[in-house]
Amino acid sequence: MNPRYDVAIIGAGPGGTTTASYLAQAGARVLLLDKAEFPRDKTCGDALSPNALRILGDLGLLAELKNFGFRLNGVRLVAPDGSDLVAAIPQKPGLADHLYIAPRFQLDNLLLQHAIASGAEFKPAFRVTDVQVEKRQVSIVGKNRNSASQFSARVAVIAVGASISLLERVGLTSTPPKFALAARAYYDDLPRLDDLLEIRFDGVPLPGYGWIFPTSATSANVGAGFMKKSPNLPSTARAVLDQFLSHHPIKEKLSTGQRAGPIKSYPLRMDFATAQTFGERIVLVGEAAGLVNPFTGEGIDYAMESGQIAAGVLTRQLESGDFSLSTLRIYDKKLRARFHSLFVWTMRMRNLYMNEWLLTPLIRAANRERTVEKTILEVLLAYRNAIQALAPNTIFHVLRNWA
Numbered sequence: 001m002n003p004r005y006d007v008a009i010i011g012a013g014p015g016g017t018t019t020a021s022y023l024a025q026a027g028a029r030v031l032l033l034d035k036a037e038f039p040r041d042k043t044c045g046d047a048l049s050p051n052a053l054r055i056l057g058d059l060g061l062l063a064e065l066k067n068f069g070f071r072l073n074g075v076r077l078v079a080p081d082g083s084d085l086v087a088a089i090p091q092k093p094g095l096a097d098h099l100y101i102a103p104r105f106q107l108d109n110l111l112l113q114h115a116i117a118s119g120a121e122f123k124p125a126f127r128v129t130d131v132q133v134e135k136r137q138v139s140i141v142g143k144n145r146n147s148a149s150q151f152s153a154r155v156a157v158i159a160v161g162a163s164i165s166l167l168e169r170v171g172l173t174s175t176p177p178k179f180a181l182a183a184r185a186y187y188d189d190l191p192r193l194d195d196l197l198e199i200r201f202d203g204v205p206l207p208g209y210g211w212i213f214p215t216s217a218t219s220a221n222v223g224a225g226f227m228k229k230s231p232n233l234p235s236t237a238r239a240v241l242d243q244f245l246s247h248h249p250i251k252e253k254l255s256t257g258q259r260a261g262p263i264k265s266y267p268l269r270m271d272f273a274t275a276q277t278f279g280e281r282i283v284l285v286g287e288a289a290g291l292v293n294p295f296t297g298e299g300i301d302y303a304m305e306s307g308q309i310a311a312g313v314l315t316r317q318l319e320s321g322d323f324s325l326s327t328l329r330i331y332d333k334k335l336r337a338r339f340h341s342l343f344v345w346t347m348r349m350r351n352l353y354m355n356e357w358l359l360t361p362l363i364r365a366a367n368r369e370r371t372v373e374k375t376i377l378e379v380l381l382a383y384r385n386a387i388q389a390l391a392p393n394t395i396f397h398v399l400r401n402w403a
């Protein structure tokens with residue numbers, strides 16, 4: 001008997017819903033499952049890069065995004081010593097010269113409704129506990145509230161974000177990845193904010209950063225994230241956020257504000273360089289493949305772009321009926337061609353620069369040298385490989401600004 005669905009997608013975050021939209025638009029029978037009821041919140045900084053806007057534009061969702069998203073036209077980087085760099089978003093052909101902050105409660109629901117309108121069938125409150133690979137299909141086993149249930153499909157896409165229990169179950173993580181930890185809260189009634197994405201390296205343990213991402217002229221998503229690299233560092237993201245919030249400039253900035261809702265924390269996986277991305281009749285999309293930028297912690301655009309790539313590969317495989325490991329490897333090859341070097345060098349850049357000795361001279365050098373400013377911003381936006389930030393010319397300017 002033929003399976004009822006062509007593709008079962010587990011997880012309806014940006015990775016899963018983008019994959020679902022493109023596959024359903026190409027005519028595939030798509031089942032999309034999520035353990036949550038929607039709309040649902042996702043702990044995030046809510047920042048959408050120009051590349052995320054490009055894919056949202058391709059899906060035809062920019063007009064709706066503008067109904068709830070807040071446009072930012074530049075970036076403010078604050079060094080550990082409190083000095084700062086304010087810069088416009090650099091121009092890149094085909095990409096917007098601005099960012100959006102879009103609360104995930106609304107963004108993820110917009111993407112989900114688009115996947116459903118494209119033809120995907122959505123089942124909420126379905127927690128997948130296993131994916132069993134059989135000769136001609138996969139069986140997706142799980143629980144809908146308390147009742148056990150299962151579905152069959154020709155191939156599965158796992159897009160479960162940073163949660164690794166299902167990946168462990170199906171044997172697609174060999175060693176537990178190292179997670180970064182981050183926490184955020186929303187604030188209302190703030191004094192008028194600039195239209196800038198504010199990333200701060202003061203008041204937090206490094207490697208890590210705190211942020212103030214405006215969701216309107218008087219409200220913001222405020223958070224902090226870090227890599228726990230030494231036992232002396234705080235053990236929770238909540239403790240790091242508390243430290244950031246009590247840091248003098250932040251305390252002052254938020255003093256008239258009201259916290260709206262609880263502080264929430266969640267891990268991030270940034271290990272794409274060594275992560276598995278596929279298995280027999282299974283592909284991994286988004287953060288389930290470790291696709292979160294190791295310097296910025298940004299994962300929405302990577303989730304969407306990997307979903308777009310997966311949908312392209314799977315559409316061809318649905319036509320040919322060939323789901324052998326060697327054909328699924330095409331997906332891994334495409335992902336590696338696009339992201340591997342970027343992740344390896346961004347990780348090296350984080351290891352070199354994200355400390356109190358080099359961040360201050362780096363930001364000072366970017367203020368004085370237009371080429372350094374351009375390099376830093378383009379690397380942060382992943383327009384350029386981070387190898388540029390480690391080039392002798394950049395290091396020369398950083399060392400000149402050390403004193």
Ligand SMILES: Cc1cc2nc3c(=O)[nH]c(=O)nc-3n(C[C@H](O)[C@H](O)[C@H](O)COP(=O)(O)OP(=O)(O)OC[C@H]3O[C@@H](n4cnc5c(N)ncnc54)[C@H](O)[C@@H]3O)c2cc1C
Pocket residue numbers: 010011012013014015016033034035036042043044045046047048049126127128129159160161162163166182183184223225265266267268285286287288291292297298299300301303
């Ligand atoms: C505090 C914080 C701040 C961040 N800030 C930013 C930012 O500003 N910009 C940015 O681009 N990125 C940011 N990120 C990263 C970003 O949130 C993620 O990388 C992104 O959400 C990954 O998308 P995804 O679709 O892969 O997974 P997710 O968005 O995590 O979606 C996974 C989905 O799978 C579902 N699921 C999980 N397990 C199961 C299961 N067993 N059965 C069924 N369903 C399941 C979940 O309910 C969820 O809906 C931040 C992350 C954190 C923690």
